[in-house]
Amino acid sequence: MNEAPGKEAAFGDAPVNQVPTAGEQASGNQAAESDALAEQTVVSDAPAARTIAHPHSFPASAGRAVLALFAAIAAWLVPGLGHLLLGRWGRALLFFFAVGGLVVSGYLLRGNVFPAHSGDPFGTLGFLADAGTGVFYYFSRFFESAGPDVSRAAGDYGTRFIAAAGVVNVLAVLDTIEIATGRRR
């Protein structure tokens, strides 16, 4: 298992060549040895080539990472704000109304809002889902002045609406990060 560091990095980046099978090793022909030498040559050249190809990659990637962090926090706090900061107006409006519509409907249906310290695993999962709605989570008392009522089917639906809104907003946060880092257009 003690392989050269460069070899491990190359395997992690891309599967350039297959590792010889047991049968190939047993045959011991010279072709397999020359393949192994060629592989080592490619592996040792790979990091240097990468450095030459992208001489300014670190500052650019650091800038993108900072932008992605700010956009992600904004997207979590206010649904759609991350996309708005990145200039995606249409997506921003759509996420705001989709997440906001779900969570406000859930509140008006008197769905349950899970507290941070519920004490059981399902309650913790519910809190994580609800907290995905950002500032809407803290508006729950404003909308649900009468408190949740899960004794009726509507209240149970409301609980699902709020949780779904949080999960959708978390997906929107991930989308924001991908756009900010340049992985998506």
Place this chain on the structure above:
Amino acid sequence: MNCCLLVIAGVVRLSHLGAMLLFALLVSLALACLTQRTRAGGVKYALWSFALFVLVGVGVAWLMYPISR
């Protein structure tokens, strides 16, 4: 006929079908926006997703009907 939102004293009265349609609409729009990059693709995805939400929901409701009470 009972699919509309009726806001009464801050409490929404919503039928089961109405709640499902509202949920399907909003989640379909969000998923279409997340997965598709073009407007045409997004509209197509949203329509398909909404239709499948409703069809699967009604289908599961009918399957569960014998054990509902």
